[in-house]
Amino acid sequence: MTEAPPAVEVLGMTKRFGDLLALDGVSLALAPGSFHAVLGENGAGKSTLVKCIMGYHRPDAGRVLVGGREWAIGNPRQAHRLGFGMVYQHFTLVPSMTVAENLVLGAEDLPAVIRWDEERAKIDAFQRRMPFAIDPARPVATLAAGEKQKLEILKQLFLGRRILILDEPTSVLTPDEADQILKAMRELTEEHRLTVVLITHKFREALGFAREVTVLRAGRRVGGGLVKDLTRDDLARMMIGSASIPDPAARQATASRAIGLEVESLNVLNDKGTVAVRDASLRVHAGEIVGVAGVSGNGQRELVEVLARQREPASGAIRVGGAVYARTRAEMRRHRVFVLTDEPLRNACVRTMSVAENLAFRNFDDRRNTIGGWLVSRRALRAQARALIERYRIRTPGPQARLETLSGGNVQRTVLARELSEDVAVLIAQNPCAGLDFAATAEIRARIMGARNAGAAVLLISEDLDELLELADRIVVMFEGRLVHETSRETADAHTIGHYMASQP
Amino acid sequence: MPPATDLGWWGVVIAVLGGAARVSTPYLFVSLGETLTEKSGRVNLGLEGTLVMGAMSAYAVAYLSGSPWLGVLVAGAAGAAFGLLHGGVSTLPRVNDIAVGIALFLLGTGLAFYLGKPFIEPVAPRLPHVALGAWSASPQIRAALEVNALFVVGAVLAPLLLWGLGHTRWGLVVRTAGDNADAAKALGYSVGAVRTLSTMAGGFLAGVGGSFLSLYYPGTWNEGLSSGQGLMAIALVIFARWNPIHCFWVSLLFGGATALGPALQSVGIASNYYLYGAAPYVLTLILLIASSSPRHALAGAPSELTISK
Known part of the structure; x- marks a missing residue:
C-alpha cells in the first residue's frame, strides 16, 4: 500500500428525482490525501452526491475527474476500479461468514477456487500495516459494532481502494470508538495513503477530524472551506439557513415523587434466543425523564418491545402506578401508558x-x-x-x-x-428524533418535555447522547442488556457515560 | 409371532439399513439441491413437482433411448429448466418465491402425469448398482447391501457441496446473496441472477433425484411414485440446518423410516403395513416441531429467506 490516491474533482453534480431537485450543481475537489467532510441535515443531498459519484445513481448533469481525466462511472464496479470505496451507514458484511471470508469476498480477481492458506498470509501481512486489526477467523456475527465498522474500512483498504467515502460511519459507535476510527483515518490521510470523504451531520466529527468541509442544504452547496477557518456557529448557520429553531424546552420543577413506571429484575430474550435484557431494574417517577443511553443493539429494542407488548419477557415484573401491568389494551387505557417506538412507520403505524x-x-x-x-x-x-x-x-x-x-x-x-x-401518565419513547431535521427535533423534544412538566413519567431510550443530556433528569447506561451505570442530570458527564457505553469504566 | 427367516430380528435391522441407503437417495438429492437454493436466499417449494417431472422424463428417455444414464441427464436438465422458471419469475418485483414454488409444484406433477401417460406400461432399463454385500453368503444381506450408483454420487456430492460453499468464489457469492443481499449488490453481483442460477442447480439435483425413483427404486413410472418425498426433503433441509453433511445423515434417517414398513413385512409382520408406511411423515412432523421454537429464529438459517424474515 505505497501508491498514493489520485486527485479527484467532482463538477456540477445535479440529480433530479421526479419533481424533487435532490442535488443542484454541487462541486467538490479532493487533493490526494485530503480529509473532506460533507456536512448537512437529513435530506440535504449528501447521500445522493456520493451515490452519483459511486455510480449508484446516474446524475442528470455533472462530471467526475480522476487523476485529471474525465470518467463516466455507470456502476459501482467502475468506481471501484478507479479506486473509490464506500463504507455505508449500515453494515454490508455477511454475518454468517468469517472476517477472512468477508475480506476476500470483494476482490476483483477472486479465483474460482480459493487457497485459504495463501489468502490468510495476505490478510496477516496486510493487517500488520494497518492501524487496527481483527482476528480473521472470527465469524462477523460475533463482532461488536465498532469492530464491524473497522472491518468495513479494512475491507475497502484490503481491496486496494484509495478514495474512501464514509457515509455516517459513526452512527452505531460509542464516542470513543468513533474517535479511534476517525483518528486512524486522519493518520492515513496525513501519510498520503488515502483520501477520505466523511458524510456526517455531526459538527464534532467535521471540526475534529476533517481538514476541509463542504456544507449542503436542500441539494445545494451553501458554504465550506478549510476547517481551521470555521467555527461551529458558522457551520450551524450554513446548515440550517434562515429556518428558526424553537428554544430548547424549559424544564419546570415537578413536585411529585410517586413512581410512575417500575421495572424489576426484567430478563428478555432476543429473536435468537439469547439474553438481550439481563436483570434490569429501574424506576421512573412522575414528572421525571429517565434516559437510557447505549449503543444500538445492547438490548434497548427488546426492552421497549416488552414494554409495548410486542415481546414477552422471560421473567421479571412491570408495574405502573404501583399495580402489576400486564400491558393489555384495557390496562394501557386505564393507566394512560403511551409509547413512541423506534421506526414508527414500521412499528406503530399501518402505512396503507x-x-x-x-x-x-x-x-x-x-x-x-x-x-x-x-x-x-x-x-x-x-x-x-x-x-x-x-x-x-x-x-x-x-x-x-x-x-x-x-x-x-x-x-x-x-x-x-x-x-x-391525551392525558399521559407514562410515556416510553425510543429514538424519537432519529432522522429528523433541526426544527422537527426541537419541536418533538419540547413536546416530550411538556409531557414531563405536566407530570408524566417518561422513559427515554436514545442512541443520541446529546438528546439525553438535554432532556433527561437521570441517565442510566445500558450495555449488553445490563444497566451498568446511573447518573443524575447534575453529575452527568458525556465522557464518563461514553466509557460505560463501551463498558470500559 | 416369530420372524420367519434364518437371520431373525437382525434381518429387520439389515433391511432397514439397506433400505435407508436405497430409499434415501431422492431425499439426499432434493435436500442438497434445496440447501444450495436456500443458501442463495430463495425457497423452492416446487421441488416435489421437479422430482416427479424428473422421474417421468428419466423413465421416458431411458425407455426410448435404452440408456438409463441419458435419462438421468435429461431429468436433471428438466429440473434445471423448472429451476430457471422458478428463479426467473421470483426475480420479478413483488413476486413471492413460496407462491411461485407451490404453482410449480402443481405444474410439475400435472405436466408429468399428462406427458407420462404412455410410459406407465413399458419397461425401461434400470440404473446399475454396486454390490457391497458380495462377501456374504446370505441372500438377504446381499440384497440389502446392493447400493445404487446414484447413492454413491450423492454421498460424494454432500462433502463436495460443503467444500464448495467455503472454498470457491461461487460458494462465497451464493452465501453472500443468501445472507445479505445488500452486500452482494454492493459487491456488484446481481442477486437475482445468483439466486436464479442456484435455483437451477438445485432443480438439476432434484431432477436427478427423481430419475432414481423411476429408474432404480421402485423402478417403474406411475403417478403415485413420489408421494411427497420432495416436500419432505425440503423440511429435512431445515432440520439439517442448511449443512450438506447433515443433509446426508438426515436423508439416511428418513430413508430408514420409509424402509421400516417393507422391512417388517419381510419378516412376516404385515398387519400394520400402512401405519408403518406413515413413519416418514410422522418423522417429518416430529422433527419440525422439535427443531422449531416460538421464541427465536432458527440458527443457521440464511437471513435473506422469506421464511426467516
Whole structure:
C-alpha cells in the first residue's frame, strides 16, 4: 500500500428525482490525501452526491475527474476500479461468514477456487500495516459494532481502494470508538495513503477530524472551506439557513415523587434466543425523564418491545402506578401508558391506512368515536384527525391521505399526536428524533418535555447522547442488556457515560 | 409371532439399513439441491413437482433411448429448466418465491402425469448398482447391501457441496446473496441472477433425484411414485440446518423410516403395513416441531429467506 490516491474533482453534480431537485450543481475537489467532510441535515443531498459519484445513481448533469481525466462511472464496479470505496451507514458484511471470508469476498480477481492458506498470509501481512486489526477467523456475527465498522474500512483498504467515502460511519459507535476510527483515518490521510470523504451531520466529527468541509442544504452547496477557518456557529448557520429553531424546552420543577413506571429484575430474550435484557431494574417517577443511553443493539429494542407488548419477557415484573401491568389494551387505557417506538412507520403505524385511521389507533373504539358502542364513526375520526393535524402541524394533503405518503418527520408527528394528545401518565419513547431535521427535533423534544412538566413519567431510550443530556433528569447506561451505570442530570458527564457505553469504566 | 427367516430380528435391522441407503437417495438429492437454493436466499417449494417431472422424463428417455444414464441427464436438465422458471419469475418485483414454488409444484406433477401417460406400461432399463454385500453368503444381506450408483454420487456430492460453499468464489457469492443481499449488490453481483442460477442447480439435483425413483427404486413410472418425498426433503433441509453433511445423515434417517414398513413385512409382520408406511411423515412432523421454537429464529438459517424474515 505505497501508491498514493489520485486527485479527484467532482463538477456540477445535479440529480433530479421526479419533481424533487435532490442535488443542484454541487462541486467538490479532493487533493490526494485530503480529509473532506460533507456536512448537512437529513435530506440535504449528501447521500445522493456520493451515490452519483459511486455510480449508484446516474446524475442528470455533472462530471467526475480522476487523476485529471474525465470518467463516466455507470456502476459501482467502475468506481471501484478507479479506486473509490464506500463504507455505508449500515453494515454490508455477511454475518454468517468469517472476517477472512468477508475480506476476500470483494476482490476483483477472486479465483474460482480459493487457497485459504495463501489468502490468510495476505490478510496477516496486510493487517500488520494497518492501524487496527481483527482476528480473521472470527465469524462477523460475533463482532461488536465498532469492530464491524473497522472491518468495513479494512475491507475497502484490503481491496486496494484509495478514495474512501464514509457515509455516517459513526452512527452505531460509542464516542470513543468513533474517535479511534476517525483518528486512524486522519493518520492515513496525513501519510498520503488515502483520501477520505466523511458524510456526517455531526459538527464534532467535521471540526475534529476533517481538514476541509463542504456544507449542503436542500441539494445545494451553501458554504465550506478549510476547517481551521470555521467555527461551529458558522457551520450551524450554513446548515440550517434562515429556518428558526424553537428554544430548547424549559424544564419546570415537578413536585411529585410517586413512581410512575417500575421495572424489576426484567430478563428478555432476543429473536435468537439469547439474553438481550439481563436483570434490569429501574424506576421512573412522575414528572421525571429517565434516559437510557447505549449503543444500538445492547438490548434497548427488546426492552421497549416488552414494554409495548410486542415481546414477552422471560421473567421479571412491570408495574405502573404501583399495580402489576400486564400491558393489555384495557390496562394501557386505564393507566394512560403511551409509547413512541423506534421506526414508527414500521412499528406503530399501518402505512396503507389513512392519517385519520392511524391517529385513532388508541381510541377508535371509545364511546365518543363509535355509534352505539360498536360501529366506528368515520365522521368522528375525521374530526379528531383535523384537530390533531392542526395542533401538531402535520403536513398532509388531508386526513384521508395514506400515511406512507407523508415525510418521515410528519409520520413522527402523527404518532406523537396520537400518543401525546391525551392525558399521559407514562410515556416510553425510543429514538424519537432519529432522522429528523433541526426544527422537527426541537419541536418533538419540547413536546416530550411538556409531557414531563405536566407530570408524566417518561422513559427515554436514545442512541443520541446529546438528546439525553438535554432532556433527561437521570441517565442510566445500558450495555449488553445490563444497566451498568446511573447518573443524575447534575453529575452527568458525556465522557464518563461514553466509557460505560463501551463498558470500559 | 416369530420372524420367519434364518437371520431373525437382525434381518429387520439389515433391511432397514439397506433400505435407508436405497430409499434415501431422492431425499439426499432434493435436500442438497434445496440447501444450495436456500443458501442463495430463495425457497423452492416446487421441488416435489421437479422430482416427479424428473422421474417421468428419466423413465421416458431411458425407455426410448435404452440408456438409463441419458435419462438421468435429461431429468436433471428438466429440473434445471423448472429451476430457471422458478428463479426467473421470483426475480420479478413483488413476486413471492413460496407462491411461485407451490404453482410449480402443481405444474410439475400435472405436466408429468399428462406427458407420462404412455410410459406407465413399458419397461425401461434400470440404473446399475454396486454390490457391497458380495462377501456374504446370505441372500438377504446381499440384497440389502446392493447400493445404487446414484447413492454413491450423492454421498460424494454432500462433502463436495460443503467444500464448495467455503472454498470457491461461487460458494462465497451464493452465501453472500443468501445472507445479505445488500452486500452482494454492493459487491456488484446481481442477486437475482445468483439466486436464479442456484435455483437451477438445485432443480438439476432434484431432477436427478427423481430419475432414481423411476429408474432404480421402485423402478417403474406411475403417478403415485413420489408421494411427497420432495416436500419432505425440503423440511429435512431445515432440520439439517442448511449443512450438506447433515443433509446426508438426515436423508439416511428418513430413508430408514420409509424402509421400516417393507422391512417388517419381510419378516412376516404385515398387519400394520400402512401405519408403518406413515413413519416418514410422522418423522417429518416430529422433527419440525422439535427443531422449531416460538421464541427465536432458527440458527443457521440464511437471513435473506422469506421464511426467516
